[in-house]
Amino acid sequence: ILSMTCNNGSNNNAMIRELENMVPSFSGSTSHTHCFLHIINLVAKLLIQQFDVKRKKPTACSMEGLAAQLTRI
Numbered sequence: 001i002l003s004m005t006c007n008n009g010s011n012n013n014a015m016i017r018e019l020e021n022m023v024p025s026f027s028g029s030t031s032h033t034h035c036f037l038h039i040i041n042l043v044a045k046l047l048i049q050q051f052d053v054k055r056k057k058p059t060a061c062s063m064e065g066l067a068a069q070l071t072r073i
Contacts, residue, residue, distance in 0.1 A: 016031075016032045
């Protein structure tokens with residue numbers, strides 16, 4: 001494990017300590033990247049999400065539209 005990226009929660013600090021004990025090649029707190037990269041990750045996901053294909057709303061003539069109308073009745 002090269003690095004762990006997570007928020008600043010205390011449970012994440014405990015996880016890093018446990019990983020340091022369990023994985024000899026993991027260097028512990030020096031490999032714990034705090035909030036900055038977590039925020040970068042969230043921003044990247046948000047940017048990528050902008051390119052997702054939007055689902056069309058079902059029209060009344062489509063099967064989904066008819067099913068939606070029947071459910072409302």
